Amino acid sequence: MNLTGGIVLFASLWFLTLFVVLPFGQRSQADAGNVVAGTHAGAPSDMGQWRRKLLITTLVTAAIWGVIAFVILGDYITRDDISQLDHLIR
Template structure:
């Protein structure tokens, strides 16, 4: 995997994990708007903590993906997924 493709893969993993982590621990306003019922944004979203957790989880997933891509276990050129030779 080249440096550019590694950065792109890490960036994609980071954003997917961020959207998975964002709802954890959020509490909407208890009262909300009496007319519309809209409860608004969370009171304490703790975005720095969520960014740190996202980075940690993304790094672990990226290492696994990197090792999987660089191994011959999952390859279309060699191994059990290889295309038959003509």
Template sequence: MTITSAIVLYAVLWFMTFLIVIPIRLQTQGDVGEVVPGTHAGAPEHHNLKTKAKITTVAAAVMWGILYWIITTGVITVRDFDWFNRMGPAPVEATQ
């Protein structure tokens, strides 16, 4: 895994996790009962983005570590997903 692919993998994991974490414990203006005129009742009142960003960073780092280990050790490879045998036979490693 190159440094670029490692950074891209972490960024994708971070944003996907962040989009999952954002609605957790979200208090809307409708929940609080103080809807500002001109806004929707579903607009967030208390969003706690800093805390959610920290949680996301830790969760994404753990998932990235697990995926990094899986990719670098070869536990799961691209050939494991070749269900229709389109890649052909695997190359034979030279033994001496």
């Protein structure tokens, strides 16, 4: 894995993790009982948790990326192993 591949992998994992983390702890305006006129009742009621969610996303992504980088750079799984996976199925 080169530098560009590592950055692309981190960015992909980061956005995937962000979309997983976003719904946790989210309360809608209907749940909070304070629907702002002109907005949907399912819209988020409190946007103050963004920094915390972004930090959690970055930490979780760094851990996942670290494990994947360790496996790739440690040659535990190589391209040859991946190219021979179809022989296991046949």
